């Protein structure tokens with residue numbers, strides 16, 4: 001299951017970034033857009049294998065980010081490399097929007113088996129998470145003949161104009177782009193640790209029902225009549241917003257609202273899907289709750305660009321020409337996705353659950369040790385650690401989080417921030433308990449050095 005590697009610990013042998021890495025960062029500053037939201041530390045990758053990333057100066061990092069939750073099967077898993085190269089030798093492209101090949105129905109059939117949607121489904125293939133979301137938005141508008149959407153504060157669904165109308169995790173994503181392209185109303189996301197309703201700190205999910213009454217009692221009666229709402233777009237575990245899982249009661253209640261008013265429940269599993277949470281989909285943690293439309297990308301292709309929007313077959317009822325993409329459903333990307341799902345089902349989802357529990361227990365011990373760790377949350381290998389000035393006030397400490405992120409990098413551990421003051425753990429799903437021990441030891445040292 002795990003690609004063999006003898007290396008057990010990071011190796012840092014130059015200043016960071018080293019001379020070769022620095023030259024690449026300098027060229028990047030000259031020729032590449034400055035809009036990428038890169039963290040303070042500068043990781044330059046030359047090659048990567050398993051859970052390890054090597055830079056051009058020979059430094060080797062333990063990767064607990066996986067290219068932002070993408071390299072689910074680890075870097076360059078030999079079975080993925082073989083699937084990609086075998087397919088590249090056979091057929092790279094033909095344009096599935098105009099011609100046929102076996103890959104799209106094969107992946108569609110597999111997704112029909114595993115996605116958390118009742119009844120038969122159909123899939124539309126694209127190239128990214130944002131494109132999968134665009135597909136879902138257009139489909140919901142087309143099918144319901146309605147135009148409004150409900151999204152959540154803190155959500156991230158992409159940066160294309162439609163998806164950006166939903167996105168609300170950071171000001172930088174919106175600044176300069178004037179009005180929303182789509183009619184989207186944002187409501188508070190249920191967050192047990194930083195309650196948006198100031199209802200106290202219950203930690204049992206009951207305050208979070210404020211989200212439901214915000215929708216039903218407030219916006220449905222004012223700005224957003226339910227009969228005009230095409231879809232509610234939900235991250236079951238909010239990703240960029242801080243790795244915050246929604247309580248089951250809220251997820252269930254949102255499903256009921258959708259059923260009552262003929263609204264599409266669009267579940268964004270771009271970051272939380274494909275085994276990341278220890279089940280194939282984050283929605284699978286909420287028994288009995290199913291989506292109308294599910295969006296996937298990131299981890300589904302092990303690094304190949306692919307986005308998928310899967311919907312109930314009778315919802316995907318649009319006319320020929322309504323939506324398509326030249327590269328979407330590319331045979332090489334699909335070959336990688338099919339092999340990824342095989343590896344996930346063959347043990348990596350289970351590994352995500354098992355090593356995730358182990359890593360979470362280690363992080364909880366650090367929470368007991370440090371006053372600055374306010375919350376440890378999440379499932380599987382989608383874990384968030386929120387840094388605060390002190391446990392009593394729960395005031396987010398973004399500066400400390402950023403220092404810890406840098407201190408981890410300097411010690412050879414790659415982790416990445418999200419939300420206001422959270423560090424996300426989203427390692428490749430091949431992570432072992434031994435890898436987790438090394439990561440926890442470095443994290444501990446980095447926190448101690450950053451206070």
Ligand SMILES: Cc1ncc(COP(=O)(O)O)c(C=O)c1O
Nearest residue numbers: 128129130156157158239270271
């Ligand atoms: C939940 C979620 N949806 C959508 C997207 C957008 O995906 P992409 O960057 O592939 O367009 C992201 C990216 O981080 C995401 O986390």
